[in-house]
Amino acid sequence: MKVLVLEGGARKSGNTSTVTGWVVEELGSMGHEVERITLQDKDIKGCLACMKCKGKADEVGCVIKDDAISILEKMVAAELVLFTSPLYFWGVAGPLKSLIDRSYSLYIDYHQPTHASLVEGQRQALLVTGAGPWENNAEATFTAFNRLQRPHMAVKAGELFIGRCAAPEDLGEGVKKEAITFAQEIGGAS
Secondary structure (H helix, E strand, C coil), X not given: CEEEEEECCCCCCCHHHHHHHHHHHHHHHCCCEEEEEEHHXXXXXXXXXXXXXXXXXXXXXXXXXXXXXXXHHHHHHCCEEXXXXXXXCCECCHHHXXXXXXXXXXXXXXXXXXXXXXXXXXXXXXXXXXCCCCCXXXXXXXXXXXXXXXXHCCEEEEEEEECCCCCHHHCHHHHHHHHHHHHHHHHCCC
């Protein structure tokens, strides 16, 4: 399976990147082709809400010419997309949020009988780390992610929240096992 990992976090050795690394390693050992993209290193502008992408059901129709176009094209080609981010103010980090906003160009006619999506049937998963607990902290992020599959016409493959993260070296074997189990879940192992 072709897997695209979209990393929203800024710290390449941080908690999210560490947990993502364990997931990617397990997906690779399962025989999947995995590509990781660190969004912080890319030029991704915010959506202009110009609506010029609507009406194009067969291509990424965004008018902004930046790195988001090639990333969205890779997203269209993937069978599984894993969105990863640290929790920032009850949501995902800015670069990932901007790319998600730009994914508006991947579908047309939402709420209409003619609704179509370039990522229809795609498996999508979310991995988030945070310093705090789930309660009164992470729920909104996962609610938003669960709603994303509707316009994308995608399938939620899984979600993982690792809370109370202090430092990568403190994550421990228990978190590593959770990451491996998550990889097996989203990668199709039974």
